[in-house]
Amino acid sequence: MSDLTRNTLYFAFVALLIIGTGFVQSWNSALFVLNFGLISAIMALGVNLQWGFAGLFNVGIMGFVALGGLATVLVSMPPVGEAWAAGGIRVILSLVLGAATIVGAILAYGALPKGRMRAIGMIAILVVGFFVYRAVFDGGVQAVEAVNPANAGYLGGLNLPILIAWPVGGLLAAGAAWVIGKTALGLRSDYLAIATLGIAEIIIAVMKNEDWLARGVKNVVGLPRPAPYEIDLQNDPSFVERAAGLGLDPVTASTLWVKLIYAGLFSVVLIALFILAQRALHSPWGRMMRAIRDNEVAAEAMGKDVTARHLQVFVLGSAICGIAGAMMTTLDGQLTPGSYQPLRFTFLVWVMVIVGGSGSNLGSVLGGFLIWWLWVMVEPIGLGLMQLITSGMAEGYWLRDHLLDSAAHMRLLTMGFVLILVLRFSPRGLIPER
Amino acid sequence: MDLLNAFVALSNFVLIPAIAYGSQLALGALGVTLIYGILRFSNFAHGDTMAFGTMATILITWGFQAIGISAGPLPTALLALPFGIAICAGLLLLTDRTVYKFYRQQKAKPVIFVIVSLGVMFIMNGLVRFIIGPNDQRFADGERFIISVRTFKEMTGLQEGLAIKTTQGITVVTAVIVVAALFYFLNRTRTGKSMRAYSDNEDLALLSGINPERVVMVTWLIVAALATIAGVLYGLDKSFKPFVYFQLLLPIFAAAIVGGLGSPIGAIAGGFTIAFSEVMITYAWKKVANYALPEAIAPDGLAQLLSTDYKFAVSFVILLIVLLFKPTGLFAGKSV
Numbered sequence: 001m002s003d004l005t006r007n008t009l010y011f012a013f014v015a016l017l018i019i020g021t022g023f024v025q026s027w028n029s030a031l032f033v034l035n036f037g038l039i040s041a042i043m044a045l046g047v048n049l050q051w052g053f054a055g056l057f058n059v060g061i062m063g064f065v066a067l068g069g070l071a072t073v074l075v076s077m078p079p080v081g082e083a084w085a086a087g088g089i090r091v092i093l094s095l096v097l098g099a100a101t102i103v104g105a106i107l108a109y110g111a112l113p114k115g116r117m118r119a120i121g122m123i124a125i126l127v128v129g130f131f132v133y134r135a136v137f138d139g140g141v142q143a144v145e146a147v148n149p150a151n152a153g154y155l156g157g158l159n160l161p162i163l164i165a166w167p168v169g170g171l172l173a174a175g176a177a178w179v180i181g182k183t184a185l186g187l188r189s190d191y192l193a194i195a196t197l198g199i200a201e202i203i204i205a206v207m208k209n210e211d212w213l214a215r216g217v218k219n220v221v222g223l224p225r226p227a228p229y230e231i232d233l234q235n236d237p238s239f240v241e242r243a244a245g246l247g248l249d250p251v252t253a254s255t256l257w258v259k260l261i262y263a264g265l266f267s268v269v270l271i272a273l274f275i276l277a278q279r280a281l282h283s284p285w286g287r288m289m290r291a292i293r294d295n296e297v298a299a300e301a302m303g304k305d306v307t308a309r310h311l312q313v314f315v316l317g318s319a320i321c322g323i324a325g326a327m328m329t330t331l332d333g334q335l336t337p338g339s340y341q342p343l344r345f346t347f348l349v350w351v352m353v354i355v356g357g358s359g360s361n362l363g364s365v366l367g368g369f370l371i372w373w374l375w376v377m378v379e380p381i382g383l384g385l386m387q388l389i390t391s392g393m394a395e396g397y398w399l400r401d402h403l404l405d406s407a408a409h410m411r412l413l414t415m416g417f418v419l420i421l422v423l424r425f426s427p428r429g430l431i432p433e434r
Numbered sequence: 435m436d437l438l439n440a441f442v443a444l445s446n447f448v449l450i451p452a453i454a455y456g457s458q459l460a461l462g463a464l465g466v467t468l469i470y471g472i473l474r475f476s477n478f479a480h481g482d483t484m485a486f487g488t489m490a491t492i493l494i495t496w497g498f499q500a501i502g503i504s505a506g507p508l509p510t511a512l513l514a515l516p517f518g519i520a521i522c523a524g525l526l527l528l529t530d531r532t533v534y535k536f537y538r539q540q541k542a543k544p545v546i547f548v549i550v551s552l553g554v555m556f557i558m559n560g561l562v563r564f565i566i567g568p569n570d571q572r573f574a575d576g577e578r579f580i581i582s583v584r585t586f587k588e589m590t591g592l593q594e595g596l597a598i599k600t601t602q603g604i605t606v607v608t609a610v611i612v613v614a615a616l617f618y619f620l621n622r623t624r625t626g627k628s629m630r631a632y633s634d635n636e637d638l639a640l641l642s643g644i645n646p647e648r649v650v651m652v653t654w655l656i657v658a659a660l661a662t663i664a665g666v667l668y669g670l671d672k673s674f675k676p677f678v679y680f681q682l683l684l685p686i687f688a689a690a691i692v693g694g695l696g697s698p699i700g701a702i703a704g705g706f707t708i709a710f711s712e713v714m715i716t717y718a719w720k721k722v723a724n725y726a727l728p729e730a731i732a733p734d735g736l737a738q739l740l741s742t743d744y745k746f747a748v749s750f751v752i753l754l755i756v757l758l759f760k761p762t763g764l765f766a767g768k769s770v
Contacts, residue, residue, distance in 0.1 A: 190476040196752035409563040416556025
């Protein structure tokens with residue numbers, strides 16, 4: 001069997017799974033799986049760029065995804081004028097001061113001679129800068145958060161179309177990745193893993209607690225949409241007529257149509273990124289990356305700047321995760337920092353890349369769809385399984401209740417087993433790198 | 435100005451909690467650093483190993499409570515601890531046999547081990563949630579305080595009170611015993627010496643006839659003990675919640691790296707460094723400052739550098755500083 005037929009079969013199988021979901025459950029859930037599958041595939045592409053091309057181990061995907069989500073709020077929500085008047089300028093000023101402090105400390109580090117003076121000078125700049133920053137920042141934040149806290153209490157965004165937020169999300173994630181990469185790359189591989197794990201937790205903590213930024217755990221709801229609203233479609237006579245022509249009632253037809261529009265938008269992004277990633281893989285640059293991955297010492301001896309190339313690919317991969325994060329928040333229509341879970345956003349993407357085949361872009365896309373489908377379906381399947389196991393037990397027996405309650409946690413177990421089994425028996429994944 | 439009251443307040447809110455937390459982190463970091471030294475990878479499943487061991491201990495504790503066994507003023511969990519360690523050790527040896535051994539024989543790259551440990555983490559996390567659920571569990575019983583605020587005030591007549599929780603006392607005592615036993619084992623016994631030899635130079639150790647599988651097995655046993663003890667102490671002191679244990683991974687790794695991965699003394703130093711910085715930076719100093727400073731310059735606000743929600747940011751920043759300026763850690767671990 002040639003590669004082409006095999007890959008076609010794989011993708012046909014995934015299509016069958018999604019279509020099957022449509023027949024067995026409903027077309028709405030099938031499109032739900034499809035849309036999130038598209039987003040997952042993009043995330044997997046980004047991680048594959050880092051891991052598959054360059055062998056970099058990033059466990060902070062959740063953070064980059066969340067930054068993408070933050071971008072949607074910052075770009076698309078209308079600005080809250082009162083908040084800006086109350087303390088917006090002050091908050092921005094304090095952030096500038098904070099950044100200036102860090103830049104000042106870095107400049108001092110470069111300018112002062114090595115020794116005790118340099119350490120004291122840097123610490124002095126940082127400490128003074130921190131207190132100045134807090135003095136300006138705290139008042140501003142209080143003023144902003146006091147403005148209509150029930151439905152505003154934050155600065156709002158730029159009121160631009162939400163599609164602009166997608167590249168902006170990529171840029172935010174790239175910025176965070178640059179900072180992390182600058183510190184942790186060039187050391188041993190585990191350090192990058194731990195540093196990314198940390199930055200992800202911190203990004204989420206900032207998004208949960210800085211209410212002036214994006215309302216924290218109070219969530220920002222009602223983000224603008226690139227697709228029409230269902231209710232408008234249902235009130236549009238020509239749409240209702242076309243739906244009736246297809247034999248659908250207007251409510252179902254409108255929800256399906258909106259989801260299809262999203263699917264179209266996401267597909268465009270996925271295909272564009274896939275083509276770019278594929279071109280990169282087969283370019284001299286891609287060959288160089290793989291040479292570095294396979295033997296860093298030899299690549300360095302050939303004059304390649306390993307750390308700089310690692311930084312480059314790390315930033316690129318994280319940017320893709322940021323784009324995917326912005327797309328996901330767009331699809332949700334709301335930013336809920338409390339919903340970012342590392343197991344769901346970081347480790348699941350890893351399972352996708354490993355199962356699909358690390359180093360192969362097509363594999364990552366396949367893994368994205370397949371594992372996402374599995375993730376969604378394990379819960380009902382697990383519940384069914386538990387009902388089967390417990391069917392012989394008496395009603396109200398403690399073990400029966402416990403097993404039924406615990407079915408929700410089947411997901412983690414299944415994903416763990418999938419990851420370990422694939423790594424053990426098929427370490428190159430479903431579609432191996434060529 | 436009232437320095438005595440200031441010191442009491444400082445001890446009550448900063449020193450004692452930080453010492454207890456630091457001991458817990460140090461025990462966790464010791465486990466991470468041992469695995470790193472012997473098996474040569476960063477074990478991402480460590481937080482969930484702690485959760486698993488703690489869960490086993492909690493279940494046994496509940497069993498003991500149900501049949502009326504208790505340790506008097508001490509928490510029953512201490513009696514259940516050996517059983518919890520045994521169950522946890524069983525699971526770790528099983529994962530080593532079924533999972534890690536294969537890659538060891540293949541001489542796989544460390545990063546592969548790390549990914550495999552991610553998979554193990556998933557499974558352990560799933561097991562814990564499956565068995566005990568994702569919610570908070572409290573299992574501390576027995577006497578709550580060694581000294582309560584009121585007795586302390588009556589004893590000393592000071593304005594500020596000082597409370598030492600039983601769990602904090604137990605944490606410190608247990609940690610000291612465990613660390614002393616560990617260092618005795620590593621430095622004095624034959625097995626411990628062979629472990630250190632294996633960690634320093636694998637080939638040389640193999641040449642001198644050390645059985646690698648035995649070294650690995652002993653390592654897992656010690657790690658199971660350390661992880662379970664750390665987890666149970668943390669759970670007694672605060673409460674048991676699987677997700678919190680997963681999040682402990684960051685301060686634990688930070689502690690191990692700050693001290694120098696692979697160095698046991700470093701792990702302890704790192705644990706206390708992280709714990710003290712975390713507590714001191716997120717503590718509101720208003721009370722202490724009001725006692726210690728003359729009225730004119732006492733602060734109006736809380737005098738808190740960072741809100742407690744950012745406690746992980748503290749370990750992270752320390753981690754970054756160490757990576758930037760001294761990547762081998764304080765006690766020159768074996769990496770870069």
